Every structure is written in C-alpha cells, then in structure tokens.
Amino acid sequence: MKLALFGLLAVILFALSGCSSKQYFKPSEIDGKFASSATIPEVSKSTLSAAVLEDGRILVGDEPLDLREPEGKELLGYSDGWVIFASVDGGLDLYNLYAKSTTTLDLKTTVAAASVNANLLAVLFSNNEMAIYDLSTKELLFKEQGDSAIVVSHKIVAPYFRDNLVLFPTLDGKVVVVDAISKKRLRSTIVSGEKLFNNVIFFELLDGKVIAATPNKILSLSQKELRLSLDLRALCADEKKIYAATKQGEIILLDSDLNELVRKKFAFSHILALTIKGKKIYALEKMGYVIEMPLDLSSYKIYSVDLEDDASVYAYKDRFLVGKRAIILP
Numbered sequence: 001m002k003l004a005l006f007g008l009l010a011v012i013l014f015a016l017s018g019c020s021s022k023q024y025f026k027p028s029e030i031d032g033k034f035a036s037s038a039t040i041p042e043v044s045k046s047t048l049s050a051a052v053l054e055d056g057r058i059l060v061g062d063e064p065l066d067l068r069e070p071e072g073k074e075l076l077g078y079s080d081g082w083v084i085f086a087s088v089d090g091g092l093d094l095y096n097l098y099a100k101s102t103t104t105l106d107l108k109t110t111v112a113a114a115s116v117n118a119n120l121l122a123v124l125f126s127n128n129e130m131a132i133y134d135l136s137t138k139e140l141l142f143k144e145q146g147d148s149a150i151v152v153s154h155k156i157v158a159p160y161f162r163d164n165l166v167l168f169p170t171l172d173g174k175v176v177v178v179d180a181i182s183k184k185r186l187r188s189t190i191v192s193g194e195k196l197f198n199n200v201i202f203f204e205l206l207d208g209k210v211i212a213a214t215p216n217k218i219l220s221l222s223q224k225e226l227r228l229s230l231d232l233r234a235l236c237a238d239e240k241k242i243y244a245a246t247k248q249g250e251i252i253l254l255d256s257d258l259n260e261l262v263r264k265k266f267a268f269s270h271i272l273a274l275t276i277k278g279k280k281i282y283a284l285e286k287m288g289y290v291i292e293m294p295l296d297l298s299s300y301k302i303y304s305v306d307l308e309d310d311a312s313v314y315a316y317k318d319r320f321l322v323g324k325r326a327i328i329l330p
Contacts, residue, residue, distance in 0.1 A: 025249070025269040025287050031301040034290055034327055043321045046314040048155070050078040051321060058083055060097075061317070067095060077158055079115040086111045094121070094135070105138055107131075112171065113158040120166070120180060122159035128171040130159075132180060142183045147172045153215055155201035162205065169200030173214045175221065189225060192217035202235040207256035211242060218244065220258050228258040236274040236281070236315065238295065243281055245271035251283060253297050262297040275315035277329050284313060284320045290327070 042054040050060045052075050057064040060078045069075055070093050073085040085093040090107040094116065110126040120141075121133040128146035133139065149171035157169040165186070168176040173194065177187040192198055192214040202213040210221040213235055220226040231247040241261070242254040249269040253262040270286035276295070283291040288307045293300045311323025320327040 023268045025266060025285055025289065027289060027302045029302070030289075030304050031292075032303050034303045034305040034329075043323075043326055045075070045312065046316060046321045047075060047077045048157070048314070050075055050083065051314075051316060065097070076111065076114060079158065080117055080161075082116045084114050084116075086114070092123075103135055103138075105133065113156045115158040115161065117161035117166075120161070122161065122166045122168070124156070124159055124168055124170065126171075130168045130170070130176060130178070132166060132178065132183070141180070142178060144176070144178075144185060146170045146174070146176070149199060151196045152199040153197050153201050155199075157200050157203045160203055160205075167203070167210065169203045169212055171199040173198035173200065173217075175200065175203075175210060175212050175219070189219065189221055191219040191227075201232075204237045206237055206242065207240045209256050211237065211256065213244075218242070218254075218258060220256060226258050228254070233271045234274045234283075234315070236276055238276055241295070243274055243276075245274055245283060251281075251291075251293070251297065264293070264297050264300070266291065272313040273315040273320055275318070275320065275329070277318045282320075282329050284315070284322070284327070290320075290329075 043051045044054045045052050050058060053059055053064055056068045058067045067083060070085055073087045073093055076084040076086045081097050083095045088110050090109045092105040092107055092111060094103045111123055112126045113124045115122050119135045121135050123131045128149050130144050130146060132142040134141055152171050160167040164179060164181050166178045166180050170176055173192040175189045176185060178185050191200060191212050194216060198214050200212050200214055204211045208222060212219045213232060215232050218228045230244055232244055233247055234245040236243050240256060244252045249266050251264045252260060254260055271283045272286055273284045275282050279295055281293050281295055285291060288305055290303045290305050291300055305327055308323040314321045318329050
C-alpha cells in the first residue's frame with residue numbers, strides 16, 4: 001500500500017515539475033515599446049473584415065460608421081459595400097453603405113459567414129450548407145449540403161467571388177467552386193481531412209493560385225494541387241508570398257507553390273497574429289511582444305506591448321485588435 005502511495009506521489013510530483021518548467025518567449029533585447037492607441041474608441045469585438053467599437057459603432061477601414069448592431073443581431077462582417085449582421089435563428093440584415101438601406105432575409109439556419117458581390121449573396125451556414133441568393137429578389141439560386149463539421153476554429157472565412165465563380169471555403173476543410181451562372185458545383189478540393197478543427201481559416205488568390213489553409217495544412221490550387229503540412233497559428237500574404245507562424249515558434253516564408261524560402265525560429269514563442277504593413281511584417285506574441293521584420297525576414301526587431309490575458313486577438317489592416325485595445329503599427 002505504501003509502495004503504491006509512493007508511486008502515486010512520484011507521478012504527481014513529476015507532473016507538477018513538468019508544469020512548472022514550462023518555458024516562455026523571453027527576448028534578450030527589446031527595441032522599444034508599442035502603446036495601445038487612444039486615437040479611436042476601444043474595440044469590443046471584431047471579425048475578419050470589420051469590428052464593433054466600445055461605443056457601439058461599426059468600424060470598417062479606418063473610420064467608424066454611424067451604424068450600430070440591430071437589436072438581436074451581431075456583426076458578421078463587411079463585403080462589397082454591405083455590412084452584414086446575423087442572428088442565431090438565421091435572420092440576416094444587410095446594410096448598404098451607399099444606398100443607406102437595409103435588406104433583410106430569414107434563412108432559418110444560423111449563418112457562419114456571408115459575402116456579397118453585386119446582387120449575389122453567398123452564404124455558408126453553421127451546418128456547413130452552402131447557398132447563393134439573389135439579393136434583389138431574395139430568390140434561392142443554389143444550395144448544397146456539405147459534410148458535417150463537429151468542432152471548428154473561430155476563424156471562419158467568408159465565400160469568395162471571382163468573376164462568375166463563387167468559392168466556398170467550408171467548415172470541413174474543402175474549397176468548393178460554384179458557377180454562379182449555371183448554378184452548378186464545378187469542383188470540390190480537399191485542403192485537409194482532419195476530423196476536428198478542420199475549417200478553412202485562411203483564403204487568398206495569390207499569383208494566379210488559390211491558397212487555402214486549415215489549422216494543419218496549406219493548399220495551393222491551380223492546374224495542380226500542392227499541399228504542405230504545418231501546425232499553424234497564423235497566416236498572412238502579400239502579392240506573391242505567404243507567411244506562416246507555426247506552433248513550434250517559427251515564422252516561415254513560402255512562395256505560391258509552397259516552397260520554403262526562409263525560416264526564422266523564435267524559441268518558445270506563441271504567435272497570436274500576423275499582419276503586413278508597407279514593406280514590413282509584424283507578429284504579435286502572447287507574452288506581450290511585437291516582432292517586426294522586413295518582408296524577406298532578413299532581420300528583426302522586438303517591441304514590448306501591454307496585452308490582456310486571454311483576450312480575443314485579430315490582425316486588422318495596420319493594427320492588432322486585442323480585447324478592447326488597438327495596437328497601431330508604425
């Protein structure tokens with residue numbers, strides 16, 4: 001009995017020792033400090049394309065709008081001149097910034113993401129169903145059910161319009177291409193086949209190719225399909241290059257064919273977000289640092305910044321939105 005108890009205590013002490021020895025990113029040199037911006041109201045929540053300020057106004061681009069979330073609905077995003085709000089029961093309000101008018105739809109199912117192009121509305125539902133509607137008539141033009149997705153990341157990418165095509169980055173790790181004229185699916189390409197947290201979290205058209213990523217794989221799609229397995233924390237891209245931050249504390253520069261060009265290691269770092277401003281890329285690190293590098297990753301500077309613990313983080317244009325604070329990049 002004593003021997004068993006001793007063994008149990010040894011296991012507990014070993015586990016506690018492992019927890020206490022966890023290591024964190026500690027740069028040897030700090031090049032300065034970034035302050036949270038006081039030039040705009042604080043951000044209370046954000047999507048990949050718009051944000052809600054603490055005073056209730058909607059932020060699209062650099063200027064707050066004289067627009068607030070309708071009662072019972074929350075900001076879903078911004079697309080082609082429309083600010084989109086959604087309710088849990090499938091209600092959708094689309095506010096046109098130019099006409100100053102609102103179009104409402106009752107879609108009966110929770111909307112995960114939506115985007116607009118001219119008179120077309122593309123919707124990805126929370127059950128992974130895809131649909132296209134005519135905004136002027138509210139007519140359903142296309143609908144197809146995707147495979148079920150059990151658990152997804154909060155980074156859900158909206159459908160993407162390209163000429164007469166609608167590209168749906170799905171919740172089960174695919175890119176589905178639909179012809180908006182014929183109302184038919186043309187192609188379905190798997191990005192990754194994982195069971196959990198497999199939704200597409202990043203989507204860009206880059207150098208004539210579709211670049212899509214789930215939390216564990218990147219796809220480059222053109223005439224051929226190329227894939228690269230990485231444990232991803234964050235991604236961003238410029239006109240021809242991809243920047244990937246991994247769970248191993250690396251920032252990797254890739255070309256559009258997913259060839260590795262440069263790899264920088266920041267030991268024990270936990271990169272929360274990446275964004276590009278001008279000729280520099282910025283990485284926000286969990287312990288309260290911003291890593292600044294030229295686009296070729298040839299050098300770096302590290303700045304300290306005040307972060308809220310466990311706050312939501314978004315890269316938004318020239319700033320990082322952290323909880324209710326905006327970190328404006330130089």
